[in-house]
Amino acid sequence: MSYAETGLAFSGFRQTQLLKLETLRELVTAASVKLVTLVGQKDGYAVMASIGMKQRALGTKGGDVRMFSSVDAAAKVQRDIGVQQFQIDLTGYESGRLRPGRPDTVRAAKQAAEAVAHSRWFHEEVSRTFDAVKRGDEPLLDSDVMWNEFTGTSEQLDETQRAGH
16 A cells, blocks of 8 residues: 555655654664655655654654655665665656756856866877877977067067058
């Protein structure tokens, strides 16, 4: 029988006394928890613990039912507090996002990928040029000579612009 069929759907969680994570850990350690169930809800999963004849939901510090965005996230926390087995009730589960998307993280990931691609390109260009210089295919230019050529060209452009105005 699912939690939805027993009347313990998400709204019913609010009527149960909530467990703090540390309290649930202590109850698990004392072997007082008979069964842990991940209960599928809209956009995520809640944790219900069977303690004696009572069902209690895992809560947050703020007094709300703690929701997990995935079975993996809930399983990690359960494993960390000593729960070795649990069941999953998908009766009330509705796929979706528990939290809104984060466009800033998407943008940051895209910028990081572009930076990696640029870095890879830059290193390939430096390596290619270095190899060409070693083979003698590209001349090795002195930086002072290059700077003098650049400043000379720059001065000529400046004179050309002044003469044209």
